[in-house]
Amino acid sequence: MSTSAPDPLIHHPQRLRVVATLAALPGGDALTVTRLQDMIGLPHGSPIICLRELGHAGYVRTDMTGGDTAQATVVLTCQGRAALDRYIVMLRHLPQVARQAHQVPAPDVRVGDADRDAAAASLGEHFAQGSLTLEELSVRLDATLTATTHGELSQAVQDLPDLTMLEARVRFPRRKRARPGHKPGKPQGKDHGNTIAAETGQVTHEPRLDPVMHA
Amino acid sequence: MTDDALDPLIHVPTRLKIVATLAALRDGDTLSFTRLQDTIGLTPGNLIIHLRKLEEADYISSTKTSNGTVSITTVALTGHGRKALGAYTQALRDLLGGL
Numbered sequence: 176m177s178t179s180a181p182d183p184l185i186h187h188p189q190r191l192r193v194v195a196t197l198a199a200l201p202g203g204d205a206l207t208v209t210r211l212q213d214m215i216g217l218p219h220g221s222p223i224i225c226l227r228e229l230g231h232a233g234y235v236r237t238d239m240t241g242g243d244t245a246q247a248t249v250v251l252t253c254q255g256r257a258a259l260d261r262y263i264v265m266l267r268h269l270p271q272v273a274r275q276a277h278q279v280p281a282p283d284v285r286v287g288d289a290d291r292d293a294a295a296a297s298l299g300e301h302f303a304q305g306s307l308t309l310e311e312l313s314v315r316l317d318a319t320l321t322a323t324t325h326g327e328l329s330q331a332v333q334d335l336p337d338l339t340m341l342e343a344r345v346r347f348p349r350r351k352r353a354r355p356g357h358k359p360g361k362p363q364g365k366d367h368g369n370t371i372a373a374e375t376g377q378v379t380h381e382p383r384l385d386p387v388m389h390a
Numbered sequence: 391m392t393d394d395a396l397d398p399l400i401h402v403p404t405r406l407k408i409v410a411t412l413a414a415l416r417d418g419d420t421l422s423f424t425r426l427q428d429t430i431g432l433t434p435g436n437l438i439i440h441l442r443k444l445e446e447a448d449y450i451s452s453t454k455t456s457n458g459t460v461s462i463t464t465v466a467l468t469g470h471g472r473k474a475l476g477a478y479t480q481a482l483r484d485l486l487g488g489l
Contacts, residue, residue, distance in 0.1 A: 181403050188396045195485050263486060269410045 184232050185262045189217065190225045194259050197235065197251040205238065205248040234258055282326025294319045294328050301335050395481045397474055399447055404432065405440050409475050412450060412467040420453070420464035441465060449474055 185191055192215050200206060206214075208223065226249055229235040234255030239247040251259075295316055302312040315331045322328040400409055407430050415421060421429075427437050444450045449471030454463045467475075 181406075183403075186401070186403060188398075188401065191396075192485060195487065199487050266482065269407065 181265055182258055182262050184229065184234065185258055187225075189215075190229055192217075193225045193229065194234065194251065194255060197249065198256060198259050200251075203250065205250040208237070208247045208249055211249060229255065232258075282324060282329070284325045286322055286325055286328050290325070290328060291320055291322060294322070294332060297332060297335075301332075306335055396485070397478045397481075399443065399449065400475060400478045402440075404430070404436070405444060408437075408440055408444065409449065409467065409471060412465065413472060413475050415466065418466075420466040423452075423463040423465065426465060444471065447471075447474075 185194055193211065196211060196214055197206065208226070226235055226237055230237055232255075233252055235249050236252050237247050237249045298307065298312060298315050298319060301307050302309070307315065318331045319328060322331070400406055408426070411426065411429055412421060423434075423437070427434060430437065432440075441450060441452065445452060447470075448468055450465050451468050452463055452465045454461055456462075
């Protein structure tokens with residue numbers, strides 16, 4: 176996922192400062208290297224190294240028409256601006272990802288299109304897994320796509336199993352499907368349970384729980 | 391303004407992710423080592439090293455509980471760590487200005 180890791184070129188503290196300083200200029204404005212040095216407060220020489228690295232990536236363009244490094248001007252390219260934008264989005268996304276994973280938003284918190292789309296996609300997945308009939312799916316999709324708060328949204332998916340566990344459950348037997356001699360169409364979970372019972376003699380073993388315990 | 395305005399302990403992408411994940415927990419909540427590992431997608435060895443560095447700086451605290459057969463390590467952000475992340479976020483915000 177491109178949003179999960181910060182762009183290493185921009186994430187470096189000095190380069191981040193250079194890129195941020197250039198990005199704060201009105202569109203297309205160039206800055207002399209000496210001026211940039213003053214603004215950032217870096218010792219002589221170090222911005223030049225940054226600029227070389229950023230230049231190689233096509234994030235900045237250095238113009239050295241005079242042949243004198245001190246008179247050279249530097250400007251952020253469109254590519255550099257886009258990379259910085261992506262970087263900022265990634266930073267904003269970072270704590271959000273974590274929050275979504277561990278905290279359920281309050282029921283009266285309003286939802287956005289992204290939340291509705293995610294909920295609709297998960298309903299589709301539940302339908303594909305057989306947890307929902309087509310009728311139930313369409314009723315719940317309607318509820319999901321018109322939901323305005325997290326409370327309304329969660330009602331549509333409340334009684335459905337955790338999808339991450341569902342994935343674990345189906346991944347297990349899927350490997351078995353590739354084996355020769357296996358009858359397709361037979362319930363996968365049951366097949367897996369029988370195998371365990373036959374191999375270990377543990378008749379009381381609850382096969383459906385097994386992958387969940389691994390998850 | 392110097393470069394150490396961005397706390398190097400937090401700035402490393404992996405540790406930033408760890409700290410941000412732990413910061414999303416409510417005060418007093420902890421996260422198990424395995425859950426953290428799953429969330430961030432690291433190998434145990436890698437995660438341990440980053441956690442140790444953060445623990446040495448008192449940014450996180452870890453507790454190991456054992457019931458005889460299974461031992462569970464849980465980690466949480468300390469008040470100090472939360473403050474450090476706050477300072478880091480502010481430094482980044484200052485740096486990026488209104489972008």
